Amino acid sequence: MLDIRVIRENPELVKERVRQRGGDAWQLVDRVLECDETRRQIETEKQQLQSERNTSSKQIGMLKKQGQDTAELETRVRAIGDRIKELDVAAERASADQNDMLMGIPNMPHAACPVGQDETANPEVKIWGEKPAIDNPKDHVQIASELGLVSFEDGTRITGSGFVVYRGMGARLERALINFLLDTQTQENGYQEVGVPFVVKRECMEGTGQLPKFEDDMYGTEEQQMFLIPTAEVPVTNLYRDTILSEDSLPVKMTAHTPCFRREAGSAGRDNRGMIRIHQFDKVELVQILKPEDSFAQLEQLLGHAESILQKLGLHYRVIELCTGDLGFSSAKTYDIEVWAPGQGKYLEVSSCSCFTDYQARRMRLRYKDANGKNQFCHTLNGSGTALPRLYVALLETYQQPDGSVRIPEALVPYFGAESIRPA
Numbered sequence: 001m002l003d004i005r006v007i008r009e010n011p012e013l014v015k016e017r018v019r020q021r022g023g024d025a026w027q028l029v030d031r032v033l034e035c036d037e038t039r040r041q042i043e044t045e046k047q048q049l050q051s052e053r054n055t056s057s058k059q060i061g062m063l064k065k066q067g068q069d070t071a072e073l074e075t076r077v078r079a080i081g082d083r084i085k086e087l088d089v090a091a092e093r094a095s096a097d098q099n100d101m102l103m104g105i106p107n108m109p110h111a112a113c114p115v116g117q118d119e120t121a122n123p124e125v126k127i128w129g130e131k132p133a134i135d136n137p138k139d140h141v142q143i144a145s146e147l148g149l150v151s152f153e154d155g156t157r158i159t160g161s162g163f164v165v166y167r168g169m170g171a172r173l174e175r176a177l178i179n180f181l182l183d184t185q186t187q188e189n190g191y192q193e194v195g196v197p198f199v200v201k202r203e204c205m206e207g208t209g210q211l212p213k214f215e216d217d218m219y220g221t222e223e224q225q226m227f228l229i230p231t232a233e234v235p236v237t238n239l240y241r242d243t244i245l246s247e248d249s250l251p252v253k254m255t256a257h258t259p260c261f262r263r264e265a266g267s268a269g270r271d272n273r274g275m276i277r278i279h280q281f282d283k284v285e286l287v288q289i290l291k292p293e294d295s296f297a298q299l300e301q302l303l304g305h306a307e308s309i310l311q312k313l314g315l316h317y318r319v320i321e322l323c324t325g326d327l328g329f330s331s332a333k334t335y336d337i338e339v340w341a342p343g344q345g346k347y348l349e350v351s352s353c354s355c356f357t358d359y360q361a362r363r364m365r366l367r368y369k370d371a372n373g374k375n376q377f378c379h380t381l382n383g384s385g386t387a388l389p390r391l392y393v394a395l396l397e398t399y400q401q402p403d404g405s406v407r408i409p410e411a412l413v414p415y416f417g418a419e420s421i422r423p424a
Contacts, residue, residue, distance in 0.1 A: 018105060020115050021109065022117055022325045032098055032102060049084050060073050060074060103363075108332060110355070115324050116325050121325065125321050131316050131340055132342055132398050138400055146423065148170070150167070154167075163280055173395075176412055177392065181385060184385075186255060189253075192255070200227055202224065205234060208238065209328075211227075217262055233382045236382075237289070241364035243365075244368065247368055250378070251290035254286075255385065256287075260281055260283050286305060288380070289378050306385045307337060309386050314409050315339050315391075316340040321335055322334040331355065334355075335354075337386070339391065350384065354381065356381070361378045361380055
């Protein structure tokens with residue numbers, strides 16, 4: 001969440017930056033300040049009453065020693081105590097209201113973030129490789145079905161629409177990709193691999209910003225107090241919630257492979273064919289926890305770590321920067337990597353790399369002790385390194401051969417154990 005001190009000191013700046021995202025969340029700023037003022041007035045009155053009660057209590061002791069009547073003064077002290085209890089309740093309510101409103105205000109976009117209403121305003125910042133020249137390319141659904149790699153029908157039968165089953169060489173290809181992604185990030189880019197639970201507490205989802213805004217997209221259990229993870233970002237970043245790190249331990253760089261679960265509520269009308277948009281998918285995630293002064297420079301490095309996957313696999317892609325109106329709720333700056341899928345005739349997002357500044361860290365109370373011994377909030381980054389289904393789609397469609405086989409890129413051959421997938 002945003003720092004209340006920043007809102008107090010620069011309310012108009014905060015409103016303007018949040019307004020650039022679109023929507024009406026910027027209107028919460030004035031309401032937060034009103035609540036904050038009420039809360040501070042309550043605290044001031046409480047402190048004054050506590051001081052008066054302490055003074056009166058001392059007077060009662062002195063008067064009793066002198067044998068004087070203290071009944072009236074004791075009545076006053078009891079009244080003060082009752083009022084303090086009322087103020088405690090009011091302060092707790094005001095703090096809760098203020099926190100709820102702060103949770104509803106998204107992060108401020110970076111000052112240099114391109115301003116725009118939606119994805120049509122996202123500038124393209126990089127293109128790598130060339131679109132493969134394939135005459136009448138098949139799409140992944142046809143390729144996977146002909147080679148027996150993926151069963152869409154089985155997924156629907158055992159779970160429902162939006163789920164798939166990998167079979168035979170298809171399952172081996174998925175496993176090969178996962179191992180390839182993890183080895184690249186751990187052996188070449190310095191990330192520590194972690195294995196995390198796939199179910200998290202509600203507070204963890206709040207910590208990284210998925211809740212409360214996106215609750216309809218999530219799979220909740222235990223009366224919405226536990227959730228299947230929508231991304232490894234949630235459990236991995238929350239490994240350090242309520243933690244104070246030493247400055248010399250930063251940056252922390254972690255990677256994890258997990259399944260991801262998303263209802264994709266409201267996605268009707270989007271392209272849901274095949275594996276483009278499914279409710280359970282695997283992903284290798286990259287997370288960094290670091291000092292504020294390093295975060296935006298490290299975002300560029302993290303982007304390179306995600307890009308390296310597509311370069312090793314020889315897949316054509318582009319990088320776009322998200323404009324203010326297309327930014328994720330918690331992000332201050334985001335790059336999306338979109339891989340070319342010949343059978344779709346379009347780019348597909350396979351990675352989103354973001355800097356959240358201290359927005360998530362404040363929600364998680366994640367701090368570090370600086371050189372002066374002062375506790376500071378960390379900055380957090382995360383990126384997909386990468387999501388599996390669309391990478392799988394691009395791989396099948398890019399390396400399809402005229403004889404119906406699919407060639408395996410050289411970098412992946414040691415993991416897959418063969419140079420191609422051929423019809424039976």
